[in-house]
Amino acid sequence: MAFLGVVVGYTDRVNISVAAVAMKEQLGWSQTEKGLVLSAFFVGYLLFMFASGWLASRFGGKRVLGLSVLAWSLFTLATPLAASLSFGALLVARVGMGIGEAGLFPASYEMFGRWVPATERSRAIARLLSGIPLGTVLGTMVTGWLVGHFGWPMAFYSFGAVGLVWVAVWLTQVHNDPHSDPRVAKEERGLLPPPLPRGTRAPVPWRRLLVRPQVLAVIVGHFAATWNLYVLLSWLPSYFRDVQHLSIVNAGLFSAAPWLSMFVVIHFSASVADRMIARGVSATRTRKIMQCTGLLVSAVFLLALKNVQSAGAALVLICAATGIQGLVSCGYAPGIMDVAPRHASLLNGVSNTIATIPGVIGVAVTGWLVDVTGTYTAAFVLTATVSGVGALLFALLFRAEPLADEGVRVASGEVLQGGSR
Numbered sequence: 001m002a003f004l005g006v007v008v009g010y011t012d013r014v015n016i017s018v019a020a021v022a023m024k025e026q027l028g029w030s031q032t033e034k035g036l037v038l039s040a041f042f043v044g045y046l047l048f049m050f051a052s053g054w055l056a057s058r059f060g061g062k063r064v065l066g067l068s069v070l071a072w073s074l075f076t077l078a079t080p081l082a083a084s085l086s087f088g089a090l091l092v093a094r095v096g097m098g099i100g101e102a103g104l105f106p107a108s109y110e111m112f113g114r115w116v117p118a119t120e121r122s123r124a125i126a127r128l129l130s131g132i133p134l135g136t137v138l139g140t141m142v143t144g145w146l147v148g149h150f151g152w153p154m155a156f157y158s159f160g161a162v163g164l165v166w167v168a169v170w171l172t173q174v175h176n177d178p179h180s181d182p183r184v185a186k187e188e189r190g191l192l193p194p195p196l197p198r199g200t201r202a203p204v205p206w207r208r209l210l211v212r213p214q215v216l217a218v219i220v221g222h223f224a225a226t227w228n229l230y231v232l233l234s235w236l237p238s239y240f241r242d243v244q245h246l247s248i249v250n251a252g253l254f255s256a257a258p259w260l261s262m263f264v265v266i267h268f269s270a271s272v273a274d275r276m277i278a279r280g281v282s283a284t285r286t287r288k289i290m291q292c293t294g295l296l297v298s299a300v301f302l303l304a305l306k307n308v309q310s311a312g313a314a315l316v317l318i319c320a321a322t323g324i325q326g327l328v329s330c331g332y333a334p335g336i337m338d339v340a341p342r343h344a345s346l347l348n349g350v351s352n353t354i355a356t357i358p359g360v361i362g363v364a365v366t367g368w369l370v371d372v373t374g375t376y377t378a379a380f381v382l383t384a385t386v387s388g389v390g391a392l393l394f395a396l397l398f399r400a401e402p403l404a405d406e407g408v409r410v411a412s413g414e415v416l417q418g419g420s421r
Contacts, residue, residue, distance in 0.1 A: 002108045005069055006131025008166050009104050011139035012076045012097070012159045013041065018143040018237045019152040023083065026152075031238075033087070035367020038234040040091045042359025044098025049356060053106035053349020061111035061345065064103045066171050072100030073163025080153035105352055110345035113337060121334040122277070122286075126270030129329040133259035133266065133322075136233060140256040144237075148247075214339050215347065217398035221291050221332035222351045224390020227358035228298060228325055231383050232258070234363045236318065239376050244311035254315055258322035265326030273330035283338055283400035291331025291398070295391040297324045299384035306377040331394070338400040358386075 016023075017038065024034050056064045075097035082093035108128055116124040143155040240246045240254045269290060276286045301321035308314045332351075340347040366379040 002065065002111065003128055003131045004166060005065060005104060005108070005170070006128060007135040007138065008069065008159075008163050009072065009101055010132050010135025011142070012072055012163060013101065014136050014139040014233055015076075015143040015155045015159055016041075016079070016094070017234050018140050019147055019155050021237055021241050022147050022152045027083070027087075031367045031371045032364075034238070035364045037090060037094060038367070039360050039363040040094035041098040041101075042230070042356050042363065044095035044100075045102050046098070046353055046356035046360060048099040048102035049106070049353040050349045052103035053110075053346045053352075056103065056107040056110040056345040056349075057343065061107040061109075062170075064110075065107035066167055068100050068103030068107060069163050069170070070100075070167045072097045073160045073167065075100055076156050076163065077160035079156040079160075102352075106345040106349045109336065109348040113341055113344040116337075120274065121337050122273040122330045123270045125334045125337070126266050126273075126329045129333055130263050130266040130326075132229070133262035133326070136259035137256040137263065140237065140259070144250075144256075212339075213397040214335070214399045214401060217394050217396075218332050218335050218339060218347070219351045219354050220390055221295075221328065221335070221394040221398070222355040223358065224295055224387050224394075225291075225325065225328045225332065226355040227362045227386045227390075228295070228302075228321075228383055230359040231362050231366050231379065232318070232322055234359075235366050235370075235376070235379070238370075240311065240314070242370075243376060244314055246311060254311065257315060258319045261319045261323030262326040265323045266329045269327045269330045273334075284398065287331050287335050287338070287400055288395050288398055290327045290329075291335075291394050292391040294325050294327030294331060295387040295394075298322070299387040299391075302380045302384045302387075305380050332398075335398060335400060339402060341402060362386075 020029075020034050020037060023029070023037075029037070052064060052068070075093050079090070079093050079097075082089040112121075112124055112128070139159070142158075146152075146155045146158060236254075236258065240250070244254075246254060273286050273290055276289075277283055298321045301317050301324070305314060305317050305321075308317060336347050336351065337344045362383070365382070366376075369378045369382070370376060372378075
């Protein structure tokens with residue numbers, strides 16, 4: 001169900017990337033104004049990310065995730081009305097949607113920290129993150145079809161309604177704690193982290209959580225991956241429309257293909273990563289191989305785009321650049337639980353807060369660069385540079401070792417009262 005929540009989240013997140021092509025033409029936006037609309041989501045996403053991590057650790061992932069999907073679905077439904085009122089109202093609606101989606105991953109990580117054995121982290125996180133490309137594929141393809149046949153408002157009405165259906169199922173069918181779920185066998189519960197005694201909570205080692213090299217590596221790797229992800233999510237339909245001169249419907253279809261390649265790579269790499277660890281390759285080395293390969297190879301393909309002359313060749317290179325990014329789902333992403341299994345939602349909240357900056361800056365700067373240079377080349381070169389720097393720092397700093405507090409308590413099940421040592 002969390003996987004389906006990610007699918008719903010990304011259909012709602014990317015539909016405006018396709019719809020904005022028609023909205024720009026109808027409402028007379030410049031590329032810079034369109035960039036502001038696309039980046040407004042990330043303002044709310046960034047501002048509420050850490051708070052979402054804290055709320056998930058305090059009240060449980062089930063509640064936070066359910067309320068998050070409800071909030072962003074309502075703002076999705078309200079988007080056409082906001083656009084009809086004013087440009088400012090549309091920006092407010094997009095910020096509100098970002099606030100709603102901020103709880104998606106911290107709440108999921110909070111639940112995974114209690115539901116997923118350490119030996120299955122790569123596959124579990126990869127399964128969750130594979131909802132990103134799948135939701136993007138569905139969002140771009142279906143939005144292109146809806147815009148072409150019914151107009152751009154229908155994309156927001158349709159996807160918003162799907163989110164409300166998901167909320168109803170989630171709140172009635174999903175348990176919050178695996179130890180109280182009768183569907184989880186006793187032997188399976190033995191593989192999970194021990195439950196916290198009633199009325200207690202695991203202490204938060206803030207000093208270690210914020211200053212250790214492996215935490216910095218996770219944040220840097222996350223930042224580099226999302227810069228690549230958010231720029232491509234937001235601007236691929238426009239690239240195929242403006243540079244390759246495709247119709248809005250075909251731009252949506254072409255933009256969907258790269259995310260399908262990422263979906264395939266995510267699932268393949270998860271199996272490979274867990275198999276590597278099972279055969280004795282250290283988790284540290286495995287995470288570094290996956291993260292650095294994904295970032296560096298993607299950068300090479302993006303740099304090659306400047307010499308492309310046809311839509312077909314561009315599609316091949318973008319599919320390769322986006323697909324290989326699927327490897328990072330086995331890099332920084334499970335690395336969050338390697339470093340802080342008891343506080344995965346909080347670390348994800350901190351990391352994702354910083355990793356959302358590319359959604360605000362990277363997406364808006366891309367629009368500005370396109371306006372100034374008249375091409376997408378500078379934007380792709382900047383994205384490739386960020387990927388290269390991120391790969392280098394992750395390789396130097398990351399270690400798949402839990403913080404000292406985490407290691408003791410996860411191994412022994414010891415929990416301190418009151419949240420302090």
